[in-house]
Every structure is written in C-alpha cells, then in structure tokens.
Amino acid sequence: MSILITGGSKGIGLAIALRFAQPGNHVFVNYSADDGAAAEAARQVEARGAHPHLVKADIGTVEGAHAALAEVGRVVDGLDHLVHCAVQPVMGSALELDPHLFDRALQVTGSALLYLVQAALPLLRRGSSVIMLSSRGSRVAIPGYVALGAGKALGESLIRYLAVELAPRGVRANVVAAGPLPTDAFRAMFTDAEERLRAAAASNPSGRQIDFEDVAALVEFLASDGAAMVQGQVVMVDGGASLR
Numbered sequence: 001m002s003i004l005i006t007g008g009s010k011g012i013g014l015a016i017a018l019r020f021a022q023p024g025n026h027v028f029v030n031y032s033a034d035d036g037a038a039a040e041a042a043r044q045v046e047a048r049g050a051h052p053h054l055v056k057a058d059i060g061t062v063e064g065a066h067a068a069l070a071e072v073g074r075v076v077d078g079l080d081h082l083v084h085c086a087v088q089p090v091m092g093s094a095l096e097l098d099p100h101l102f103d104r105a106l107q108v109t110g111s112a113l114l115y116l117v118q119a120a121l122p123l124l125r126r127g128s129s130v131i132m133l134s135s136r137g138s139r140v141a142i143p144g145y146v147a148l149g150a151g152k153a154l155g156e157s158l159i160r161y162l163a164v165e166l167a168p169r170g171v172r173a174n175v176v177a178a179g180p181l182p183t184d185a186f187r188a189m190f191t192d193a194e195e196r197l198r199a200a201a202a203s204n205p206s207g208r209q210i211d212f213e214d215v216a217a218l219v220e221f222l223a224s225d226g227a228a229m230v231q232g233q234v235v236m237v238d239g240g241a242s243l244r
C-alpha cells in the first residue's frame with residue numbers, strides 16, 4: 001500500500017502518516033520547510049515497519065505538485081491514497097487582508113488539491129482514494145479565518161467535482177472536516193489558541209475534545225473498502241460540537 005500525505009510531517013498529517021505506517025507500506029510525507037520535523041516523522045514511520053519517503057515540495061504551485069508526484073512515481077507504480085492536509089495559515093479579516101497572502105493561502109489549501117490530483121492521475125487506480133482535510137470554517141464565518149476558510153471551501157467544492165469525474169475510474173474523493181486541534185496552524189491563526197481549545201473541550205457534548213487519532217481513524221475508514229460507495233461527502237468529526 002502507498003499513501004501520500006501533504007503537510008504530513010506534523011499535527012493531523014503526521015497522525016495520518018503513522019496510522020498508515022504498517023509494515024511494508026510506502027508512506028510519502030510531503031512538507032515544505034521544516035527538515036527537522038520531517039526527519040522525525042520519517043523516523044517514527046520507519047519505527048513502525050513502513051517505508052518512509054520525504055517529499056520536500058511546494059504543492060501550492062503547479063510545478064511543485066507535479067514534482068511531488070514525480071517523486072512518488074520514481075518509487076512506486078501506483079498510489080493508493082492521496083491525503084491533502086497542507087495549509088497556509090494567514091490571519092486577518094476579509095476587508096483588511098493582504099490579497100497576495102490570501103491568494104497564497106487559497107492555492108496551498110484549496111487549488112493544490114486540483115494540481116495534485118491531475119499530477120497523480122497516472123498513479124491512481126481502481127480502489128484509490130483522495131481525501132482532503134477541512135474544518136467548520138469552510139461553512140461558518142469565524143473571525144480572522146477567511147483565508148483558510150475560503151481555501152477549505154474551495155477544496156470541498158473541488159472534491160465534489162473530482163468525485164464525479166474519478167468515480168468511473170474506481171477512485172473515491174471525500175472530505176474529512178475536523179473540529180479544533182492543537183496544530184501549528186491553529187496556534188498561528190489564534191493568539192488565544194489554548195483558551196479556545198479548552199473551551200471547545202468543555203462545551204463538547206461528547207465530553208471531551210477530539211484528538212488527532214479521531215481524525216486519522218476516520219481517514220482510515222474512508223480509505224478502506226468499507227467506504228467503497230462513499231463519494232464526494234464532507235464527514236465531520238468533532239464529537240457533535242458543530243450541532244449546537
């Protein structure tokens with residue numbers, strides 16, 4: 001089995017990489033800058049018996065996305081799962097945000113999904129899946145979250161179009177939307193991140209805040225044969241927090 005996770009060296013991406021790091025599997029971890037975190041991710045993947053492959057590339061550009069998939073193609077002849085977790089955290093209101101920063105966030109978070117899937121087409125095969133990570137901010141106006149929220153909304157829309165076009169090939173495309181988690185991106189977005197996380201845990205109807213493993217488990221299910229007929233869906237994992 002082979003899997004590529006963009007933004008896979010930290011946080012949710014790393015949890016997903018480790019979830020799929022079973023003996024003999026090829027786990028491709030894409031990252032853009034932090035070599036130390038990437039090396040540690042590779043060490044953890046290898047410790048579980050899988051084959052780690054670090055793919056340093058800016059998938060927010062067409063060229064970078066194609067370079068990343070070319071690297072995958074040099075190692076394996078097929079890609080079972082493509083999971084897009086990478087984001088570009090940019091904080092600011094819609095009326096004041098630097099439009100260049102907004103464009104960059106939109107490309108890394110949203111447009112990159114299209115770049116990646118187009119580049120991966122020669123490697124995707126019947127039974128493969130494409131999964132994007134999203135959040136509540138794609139549908140609800142969270143103050144200061146417009147750049148990331150708009151990018152995730154774009155990605156969710158792309159997933160629906162991709163699902164229809166990929167389905168005849170036997171490839172699935174879905175979205176996992178997660179509640180707030182202690183990621184580097186979340187902390188970069190909000191100066192009161194820890195307070196927000198504590199409040200989310202206290203108010204969650206399930207009695208606790210979600211963790212990275214909750215998200216990774218859902219990704220694992222959507223990538224499994226048991227989800228063969230799940231197409232183009234946004235599945236929320238937040239313990240019911242978004243219901244009230």
